[in-house]
Structure formats: structure tokens, C-alpha cells
Amino acid sequence: MSEQAMQFQREPVWKSEGSSRIPFGAYNSDELHRRELQRLFYSGHWCYVGLEAEIPGPGDFKRTVVGERSVIMVRGQDGAVNVVENACSHRGVRFCRKPSGTVTDFTCPYHQWNYDLEGNLRGVPFRRGVRQDGKVNGGMPADFKPEHHNLTKLKVAIRNGVVFASFDHEIESLEDFLGPEILHYFDRLFDGRKLKVLGYSRQRVPGNWKLMQENIKDPYHPGLLHTWFVVFGLWRADNKAQLIMDSQYRHAAMISTRNDVASAPNEVTSGVSSFKASMQLNDDRFLDVVPEPWWKGPTAVMMTIFPSVIFQQQVNSVSTRHIQPDGHGAFRFVWTHFGFEDDTPDMERRRLRQANLFGPAGFVSADDGEVIEFSQQTFEQKPDGQTIAELGGRGVENTDHMVTETLIRGMYAYWRKKMEI
Ligand code: FES
Ligand SMILES: [Fe+2]
Structure with missing residues (x-):
């Protein structure tokens, strides 16, 4: 690497x-x-960890991450959802290796320190030493207090079945x-109905994590990049749309309504025609869109x-x-496709079929x-x-159209402030 490159990598120069x-330096250091x-990730922000529906019973757990730190989302015997760091208090072992399962407690394999489902340290082998030849050898110091060596417990927030956690207890x-x-849009999608997990897609993308946020904050690329959508x-860039941000510009919602749905709400699929007559779907059930009452208008909200995290509704796929x-230079991207417990079997199939547009091999994604x-x-x-x-433009504002990169500018305005760059 050249000296200039080395220097640049230490601090991206924001030229304007x-x-x-x-600056490219925002992505390569x-x-x-x-x-x-x-x-x-580790302070000041709630990070997504999962859905309550993934851990329905006591002892059910899912291993996931906050930022790059391994954490476990686990339901305690009392029914509460706990999130603890997957790092043994003894010598740091990432003790939980299974992606999910059901347990009564956690035991680290190295020296078998044992923790309950709230992350409290319950057992330390040889804590009181070993009796040999009439005397006690070893053991932890008399003032060792297990309650001072629990797993790191994260603060947890749950809203309508969606679980967030933070290492920052002052958040x-x-x-x-x-x-x-x-x-408002979170509660539209997660309105209290019980969720049902339909499946996962997982991929590792060799690009900086912010590029994924940018991708979804960029509502005008789908009509250009995604030929499947276009065909x-x-x-369409002229779909009715709204882009809104929170007051700090860090989060956003892109709300769009397909013109055909707006003008003929009962004929969603009738307006879907191929721009290239030669290209037809072998199975047109991918486009078997059925409007649902909870949409209250919009056909897609990202x-x-x-x-x-990104929360997606693209017609019936959520x-x-x-x-x-x-x-x-990389991120893992885990998609949890879900539905609602009160879905009909037809609707569940439909959601799964439409999920083929998304995920690592999705027709679109x-x-x-x-x-x-x-x-x-x-x-x-x-x-x-x-x-x-x-x-x-160059500023940041909510808009009522999609022909703009305002959400990306909003995110970096916030990023510059937090990163002091
Ligand atoms: S490192 Fe976990 S018990 Fe020793
Ligand atoms: Fe895209």
C-alpha cells in the first residue's frame, strides 16, 4: 500500500x-x-436481535450478534426474554456454539462454569478447592463473589414481538x-398480531455494512438495476411514494404504492405486464399479489x-x-422471512413464494x-x-417522490456527527 493510501486509511478526508x-475512506479502514x-453498535443505539417467535418457550435460545459481538437471546423460566453476551466470565470462551436450541442453563466447555438463563453465574468447579491428604488444596480466594462475575447482560426492549438489545444501559x-x-410504520407492520417464522436466508456480502443501509435508502435504483422488477x-420511478426520516435522519421509511393498486385496488395483478413481451414467468404465482387490510394503502414499505436492521414489506412478502x-469490508446478512399466525395456508404459501425475490439468490436481491x-x-x-x-439536491429533507438520494445524505449527516468526522 502506498504511503498516501496508508495515511488516508487513518482518517477519511471529507472534502466538502x-x-x-x-469519501471512499469511510468504507475501507x-x-x-x-x-x-x-x-x-455498542453504545447509544438499539440493535435488532430477533423475533420473540423464534424463542417461544422457556429455555429456547438463538445465538446472534450485536455489532460483531456474539450474544444469546434466550427466554428465561419466567417467560422473559434475556440477551446475554456469549463470552465466559472466566477466560472469555465463546461457549455457545449452536445457532439455536433449548437449554436449562449454559455451561462453558473449558472449565464448566455454569450460568442460568438470566446469565447469573451459578457454578464454579473447584471453587472450594480439592481435599487431598487431609487438607484442602486450591480453590478460589475466599472473597471471590460469583455474583460479580455474571455474563454481561444487555438491556432488552421488545415491541410487538420484535426484540432489540443494547450494551448501553443508559440508552x-x-x-x-x-x-x-x-x-408509525413499525406499528403498521408489527401491529401486535403473533408472528410466525417461515424461514431464513443467509449470505456474506464482501462490502462495508453501510452499503446495505445505503442500498435500501436509495429508492431509485430498483427501476434501473433490477431488471426483474423492470421486466x-x-x-416504477413514478409510483406514488414518500420518504420520511426520524428527526436525526438516521432511520428512514420508504413508502410506495403501485399505481395500479392505487387506481384499482382489487386488481393488483392485472396491471402487472411484461415490458418485454418475449419474457414470461413460467410460474406467475410469484406475482400473485393479494392486498391485505393492514397495508392501509402502501404496497411496499422499507x-x-x-x-x-431493515424491515421489509414488498407486497405480501415480509x-x-x-x-x-x-x-x-464485509457483513453477514440474515433474512428472517415471517408471516402471521392468523394467515391462511394460502397466504403463507404466497408469502413464501414471493420471498423468492429476496435473499442471496433472490430474483431481485x-x-x-x-x-x-x-x-x-x-x-x-x-x-x-x-x-x-x-x-x-445536496440537502436532507423528506420527499413525496423517489427520485432522490436524500436518505443517504441524511444517514451520513448523522454518521459525521456521531463519528466526529
Ligand atoms: S473459560 Fe469458561 S469456564 Fe473457563
Ligand atoms: Fe435493490
């Missing part, structure tokens, strides 16, 4: 005011990435964190909750997409993984470059 030109983890409420504008007329950073990777390749190689996010 505002947030419409983002380990040092900056560590600062992001500390300031954005504001989840509702304040989301803000009223975003909360079958599912996404929420980006900074920094860790999912959470968990962004799990893995160094500055495969494209996003690729362009994120191709962007990152440039960011690694060209230290003094910068991206341009100036469609719709």
Missing part, C-alpha cells in the same frame, strides 16, 4: 460540507470500523430511539433502522434483514449483493475517491 460526497462499532427508550414518524413492471458487520461487492472493490483500491449522492 454536508454529506452528499462520501479498520480503525474507523472499530470506532463505528463502539459508537454506533433512551426504543420508542424514543425510533421516533414517532418511524414508529415485470413491479417498480424501513432502515440504523445501524442494524421479512427482517439483520446487518452483521464482519470487519470493514442477488443484484444488490453484487453491486455492493463491486463498489467495495473500488473503495479498497482508490484511496482518494468519493461517491456522489446528489440526486434531488
